[in-house]
Amino acid sequence: MPIDHEFGDQHTELKLSIVEKYLKFFTTALRGKFDELWYIDAFAGTGSRTVRHEERAAGLLDAGEPERIEQRRGSARIAVDVKPPFDFIVFIESKPSYVEALQELAANHLNRRIVVIKNDANDALKSLIAANSWRSTRAVLFLDPYGMQLEWSTLEKVAATKAIDVWFLFSLAGLYRQATRELSNIDEHKRAALTRMFGSDAWEQELYPKTMREDLFDGISEEPRRRSADVAGLEAYARSRLETIFATVLKPLPLPLHKKPQRFSLFLCISNNDPKAIGLATKIGNHILKAGSSS
Ligand SMILES: C[S@@+](CC[C@H](N)C(=O)[O-])C[C@H]1O[C@@H](n2cnc3c(N)ncnc32)[C@H](O)[C@@H]1O
Known part of the structure; x- marks a missing residue:
């Protein structure tokens, strides 16, 4: 069997x-x-x-x-x-x-x-x-x-x-489930899985690059880190x-x-x-x- x-x-x-x-x-x-x-x-x-x-249900023909x-x-x-x-x-x-x-x-x-x-x-x-x-x-x-x-x-x-x-x-589905859009949403478990799969934590910078924003009142600050790469x-x-x-x-x-x-x-x-x-x-x-x- x-x-x-x-x-x-x-x-x-x-x-x-x-x-x-x-x-x-x-x-x-x-x-x-x-x-x-x-x-x-x-x-x-x-x-x-x-x-x-x-x-498949029977039909007329x-x-x-x-x-x-x-x-x-x-x-x-x-x-x-x-x-x-x-x-x-x-x-x-x-x-x-x-x-x-x-x-x-x-x-x-x-x-x-x-x-x-x-x-x-x-x-x-x-x-x-x-x-x-x-x-x-x-x-x-x-x-x-x-x-x-x-x-x-x-x-x-x-x-x-x-x-x-x-x-x-x-x-890829496994990857986009772990590598969520916002870096801040990736918990320790997902972070470890991504590092194990890619061999180092370089993915963090490569997929979620740091970008700075200039604000009239607050000066220069870091933008929330987002993944721009699509599927x-x-x-x-x-x-x-x-x-x-x-x-x-x-x-x-x-x-x-x-x-x-x-x-x-x-x-x-x-x-x-x-x-x-x-x-x-x-x-x-x-x-x-x-x-x-x-x-
Ligand atoms: C998609 S199936 C493979 C199907 C297979 N290539 C075929 O055509 O019949 C994935 C298999 O990996 C096994 N598996 C899951 N995690 C594993 C691991 N860490 N080491 C070895 N096998 C694993 C599962 O039990 C499952 O049988």
Whole structure:
């Protein structure tokens, strides 16, 4: 009996199809060129996705349909199915029942090297990266958190390998919820989350610059600090931060595609600074993202 994991909607379908296309390109293009090709899913889910189709009432010309539950492949299952196959697959997941589902997926593919790690994504990724030499290993890492769980210090370690391409579903909604319009409304909890996500408290000055006001009676005083960046500005800010550690960060795909407000930005970040590797990953990544944006 598959475990229920309902999440996302149409944008989830698009996100997964984009990642799947890149995974196929990756193993096809790099097969035989490196000792090992890895796939790492740091927020792996269960391997499947429950899609609920609501009941449709019968009409004059239409018999209607009862409620229907469909199981579709999640990212973990998609990665297992990729051909040519990855040499090694790592699933990281913190929720125990989801970990069990992933273990079942691995048990159904005993001829494959699949590891399931039950841990926080940040801790697990840091340990995994430290325990491996990245000289002759190349990997794709998929970061698909619900919100702002990913820490900057983790991304720094990933980028420093110069061997990992990262598909990162960045939660813009998480960001604009924490980075409220008025700086004074950001409590300690939100402040800490933003600093963890951006790696330092520089966001405070960069997103909420100090401005002075000259008043005839009071003289010069500081204006209340407000965020002027809108959703597009926040996305640009996130991209500029990622560009400080990755060799290349492609223009992200806004998701959902046809519905406002934008809630996510799907980034491809390339850590390898070899111009040939950057050229190839950029060409294919942009091609896949462009096809996705016109779907
Ligand atoms: C959006 S879902 C991932 C869906 C998955 N990519 C798929 O296509 O099936 C996010 C997952 O991250 C897990 N998660 C949340 N916080 C986590 C953390 N700190 N470390 C590891 N996993 C976490 C959740 O339990 C959930 O399964």
